[in-house]
Amino acid sequence: MERRSRRGDPAAKVHLKLYLTNLAMQQTASIARSCDAVESSIRSMPELPEVETTRRGITPHATGARVRVMRVYDSRLRWPVPADLPARIAGRRIDRVDRRSKYLLFRLGEDTLLIHLGMTGSLRAFRDLPPRVAHDHVDLELDSGVTLRYHDPRRFGAILWVTGAAEGHPLLAALGPEPFDAAFDADHFWRKTRSRSAAIKLALMDNHLVVGVGNIYANEALFRAGIRPTIAARRLSRPRLARLVMEVRATLTDAIAKGGSTLRDYVDSAGEPGYFQLEYFVYGREGEPCRICGARIKTVRLGGRATSYCPTCQR
Numbered sequence: 001m002e003r004r005s006r007r008g009d010p011a012a013k014v015h016l017k018l019y020l021t022n023l024a025m026q027q028t029a030s031i032a033r034s035c036d037a038v039e040s041s042i043r044s045m046p047e048l049p050e051v052e053t054t055r056r057g058i059t060p061h062a063t064g065a066r067v068r069v070m071r072v073y074d075s076r077l078r079w080p081v082p083a084d085l086p087a088r089i090a091g092r093r094i095d096r097v098d099r100r101s102k103y104l105l106f107r108l109g110e111d112t113l114l115i116h117l118g119m120t121g122s123l124r125a126f127r128d129l130p131p132r133v134a135h136d137h138v139d140l141e142l143d144s145g146v147t148l149r150y151h152d153p154r155r156f157g158a159i160l161w162v163t164g165a166a167e168g169h170p171l172l173a174a175l176g177p178e179p180f181d182a183a184f185d186a187d188h189f190w191r192k193t194r195s196r197s198a199a200i201k202l203a204l205m206d207n208h209l210v211v212g213v214g215n216i217y218a219n220e221a222l223f224r225a226g227i228r229p230t231i232a233a234r235r236l237s238r239p240r241l242a243r244l245v246m247e248v249r250a251t252l253t254d255a256i257a258k259g260g261s262t263l264r265d266y267v268d269s270a271g272e273p274g275y276f277q278l279e280y281f282v283y284g285r286e287g288e289p290c291r292i293c294g295a296r297i298k299t300v301r302l303g304g305r306a307t308s309y310c311p312t313c314q315r
């Protein structure tokens with residue numbers, strides 16, 4: 001991973017892709033297990049709204065700023081932080097910070113710093129940098145006077161350097177449309193699910209179909225759409241899928257709005273920035289009464305993940 005400079009070399013790209021695929025396969029099982037453990041313990045795994053809130057929080061301090069120095073205290077993230085990254089990035093100007101799925105993309109001229117928060121990562125902004133605590137792995141000191149500090153207890157996140165267009169990077173190239181893109185609509189959803197006997201919740205969490213709908217918001221959007229998570233995707237009519245598309249957007253919009261209300265304190269804030277809790281309808285509420293009808297919320301496992309629904313409201 002550290003030698004991304006061979007960007008024109010197709011063999012290197014294929015090699016990298018295989019490397020990433022193998023790593024992903026090895027790690028998927030343990031990640032699924034760890035995800036539920038993390039969710040049940042802290043319930044704050046960064047999903048799309050948290051990443052978007054982080055992006056909005058750091059944008060005013062990062063855009064137009066130059067990197068003074070990058071300090072890597074521990075490079076052992078999901079993939080190692082490239083050893084030559086501090087040298088490459090020093091003095092470079094951050095043109096803007098974008099988001100694709102759950103990746104933060106720092107655009108520096110032609111190149112991109114790609115950051116993923118994994119399961120427990122956070123990127124905080126400090127004007128007065130406090131002493132490092134455990135799991136503070138990387139500091140990115142900017143000439144705006146702000147330092148971005150990457151903190152990640154489980155180290156499933158990633159900090160990578162992409163030479164050239166980031167969209168072609170193996171981690172991003174195969175991603176489906178963003179939930180707010182016009183390309184994610186009922187027709188797209190309907191076409192992509194006609195041959196799927198898998199449960200609709202698994203389809204919704206499939207990054208090839210739509211990105212950034214993680215376990216929490218898949219559970220919540222399905223509740224709001226009145227769709228049982230276990231139903232085969234291909235059995236859903238176009239109008240029901242249209243409703244689901246709408247509810248996915250509404251659920252994420254609500255969460256992003258909630259995150260936005262925390263932005264005032266983004267710099268030098270004491271808590272975990274971008275982390276917030278909605279009043280969930282079903283997520284994490286097994287055995288509790290449905291907020292709409294009072295029936296007990298049921299939990300089953302789908303694809304290894306906790307899946308909660310109301311047996312009355314969701315059909």
Ligand SMILES: [Zn+2]
Binds near residue numbers: 290292293312313
């Ligand atoms: Zn109900």
